[in-house]
Amino acid sequence: DYYILAFFAKRIRTKDGTPVENIVAIAKGNTIFANSFDLYGQDHAGVFTHTREGAKLGRNYLEYVMGTPIYNVIDAEGSDAILNNPNLITKSVVYNFLHPFLRTGLLTSTSKKWHARRKMLTPTFHFNILGQFQEIFKTESQKFLLQFKGQDDITISLNEVIPRFTLNSICETAMGVKLDEMAEKGDRYRENFTSIEECFIRRMSNPLYWGDTLFNIFAAKDYASALDVVHSFSSEIIAKRRILLEDELESRRETQTADDDLYAGKKKRFAMLDTLICAEKDGLIDHIGICEEVDTLMFEGYDTTSIGLTFGLLNMSLYADKQELCYQEIQEHIQDDLSNLDISHLNKLKYLEYFVKETMRLYPSVPGMGRETVEETELENGLILPKGSQIVIHNFDVHRNPKYWDSPEEFRPERFTPENSQNRHTYAYIPFSAGQRNCIGQKYAVQEMKTLLVVLLKEFKVLPVTDPKSIVFTTGITLRTQNKIQVKLVRRK
Numbered sequence: 001d002y003y004i005l006a007f008f009a010k011r012i013r014t015k016d017g018t019p020v021e022n023i024v025a026i027a028k029g030n031t032i033f034a035n036s037f038d039l040y041g042q043d044h045a046g047v048f049t050h051t052r053e054g055a056k057l058g059r060n061y062l063e064y065v066m067g068t069p070i071y072n073v074i075d076a077e078g079s080d081a082i083l084n085n086p087n088l089i090t091k092s093v094v095y096n097f098l099h100p101f102l103r104t105g106l107l108t109s110t111s112k113k114w115h116a117r118r119k120m121l122t123p124t125f126h127f128n129i130l131g132q133f134q135e136i137f138k139t140e141s142q143k144f145l146l147q148f149k150g151q152d153d154i155t156i157s158l159n160e161v162i163p164r165f166t167l168n169s170i171c172e173t174a175m176g177v178k179l180d181e182m183a184e185k186g187d188r189y190r191e192n193f194t195s196i197e198e199c200f201i202r203r204m205s206n207p208l209y210w211g212d213t214l215f216n217i218f219a220a221k222d223y224a225s226a227l228d229v230v231h232s233f234s235s236e237i238i239a240k241r242r243i244l245l246e247d248e249l250e251s252r253r254e255t256q257t258a259d260d261d262l263y264a265g266k267k268k269r270f271a272m273l274d275t276l277i278c279a280e281k282d283g284l285i286d287h288i289g290i291c292e293e294v295d296t297l298m299f300e301g302y303d304t305t306s307i308g309l310t311f312g313l314l315n316m317s318l319y320a321d322k323q324e325l326c327y328q329e330i331q332e333h334i335q336d337d338l339s340n341l342d343i344s345h346l347n348k349l350k351y352l353e354y355f356v357k358e359t360m361r362l363y364p365s366v367p368g369m370g371r372e373t374v375e376e377t378e379l380e381n382g383l384i385l386p387k388g389s390q391i392v393i394h395n396f397d398v399h400r401n402p403k404y405w406d407s408p409e410e411f412r413p414e415r416f417t418p419e420n421s422q423n424r425h426t427y428a429y430i431p432f433s434a435g436q437r438n439c440i441g442q443k444y445a446v447q448e449m450k451t452l453l454v455v456l457l458k459e460f461k462v463l464p465v466t467d468p469k470s471i472v473f474t475t476g477i478t479l480r481t482q483n484k485i486q487v488k489l490v491r492r493k
């Protein structure tokens with residue numbers, strides 16, 4: 001029952017007692033201790049490459065690491081079975097490495113706490129709220145282009161300029177605070193975030209730091225100042241918004257009619273941070289809870305979309321013919337003064353949507369997702385996972401699995417036309433996950449990314465600089481590259 005050399009890992013078995021190899025592959029470890037030390041000493045690129053090696057087994061596979069069985073999923077059927085299993089909503093142990101940063105906010109919490117927070121935050125992503133954000137996305141996109149004023153062609157490093165745009169956008173939309181006078185603090189937040197990511201990988205690749213005890217004694221101090229910077233930044237945002245919201249509520253009180261509900265916002269729904277502050281007044285969340293969610297939304301909201309945009313613009317530069325199709329469509333539907341750049345017009349940009357989808361297929365901002373079994377769990381395919389097993393769904397590999405994608409490495413937005421998608425397994429494409437714990441911000445993300453692309457393409461042609469073959473992927477909390485990704489912007493006449 002146990003894999004003794006893998007430090008007594010309980011084995012995954014099958015319901016009918018047949019060998020597990022009939023259902024999944026077993027990844028050979030680098031040492032006699034099964035896969036326990038496969039990641040030890042690997043740098044960020046090594047961790048990424050190692051993970052891709054697993055996918056070469058061609059089917060879902062098992063690993064045994066330091067007393068723990070791991071079920072790795074690289075196909076759509078397996079993803080479907082995990083993501084739709086109501087008993088598999090607890091995140092895997094690697095999410096604990098995010099606790100010093102995010103504590104237990106929506107991304108990292110589980111059970112009742114997660115249910116309550118999800119219920120609280122879901123209305124803040126309502127269509128009406130997203131509609132109100134559109135003007136901000138548009139203004140921030142125009143502000144983004146202002147930095148290139150007077151220049152007709154300019155080479156930019158996307159990893160440097162895009163994150164500032166997405167951080168500004170999430171702070172102004174979700175948090176209701178403009179970063180203009182806090183721009184430098186925003187930059188410091190992003191810089192220090194890199195150190196937090198270092199910490200995440202360091203723990204992931206060293207089994208001795210999986211538990212908190214040794215990590216807290218020997219390594220936690222290395223990241224204390226970075227944590228301090230990011231937490232101070234979010235605390236300042238919360239403090240600012242508390243004051244602004246009080247002023248807004250005061251002016252609403254003055255104009256409200258008898259049956260207006262001030263906090264439920266019958267007249268106007270509240271954006272994210274306001275909803276949390278109002279929930280605090282109702283005793284549904286405390287200050288620490290607000291900090292957890294602000295840190296979570298800020299991180300999820302800025303980092304993921306910046307990766308999507310970086311690769312979106314890289315692909316625009318690499319595929320001039322497809323860029324032209326996007327541009328022609330934009331010219332057809334969106335006026336030059338951007339006055340009709342609202343959600344309904346964004347929805348008309350179908351080719352741009354396929355383009356963004358294909359970008360997220362090849363370069364999913366979140367390349368993998370993890371779950372943990374809280375009890376012995378039997379899966380549809382007949383595997384029985386012992387309590388405490390870890391499950392990793394490798395979106396990156398599902399999205400490149402030749403079972404669903406013909407010539408998977410090729411960039412072809414046309415894959416996403418309704419005709420071309422109809423016979424494909426729905427879970428072959430899961431950049432935003434799926435099921436109960438899917439991405440709460442997916443509509444927000446697409447709206448923001450499309451808006452910047454429209455505003456930018458109207459003004460500039462995007463030309464290639466970075467050779468895609470030179471890109472070295474690395475593992476981070478999200479998808480990272482070792483090199484800068486650059487494009488050249490040439491102003492349209």
Ligand code: HEM
Pocket residue numbers: 106107108118174296297300301302304305308364365366368369370430431432433436437438439440441442444445
């Ligand atoms: C291209 C952009 C984005 C991508 C690819 C993306 C992807 C994902 C994925 C794959 C998950 C599931 C993670 C897991 O199971 O571990 C997730 C969860 C989440 N995302 Fe996103 N995301 C994006 C943008 C956003 C934005 C803009 C926000 C907020 C404004 C956001 C907020 C969240 C939150 C709070 C969760 C946790 C949801 C829960 O567990 O209930 N995401 N996202």
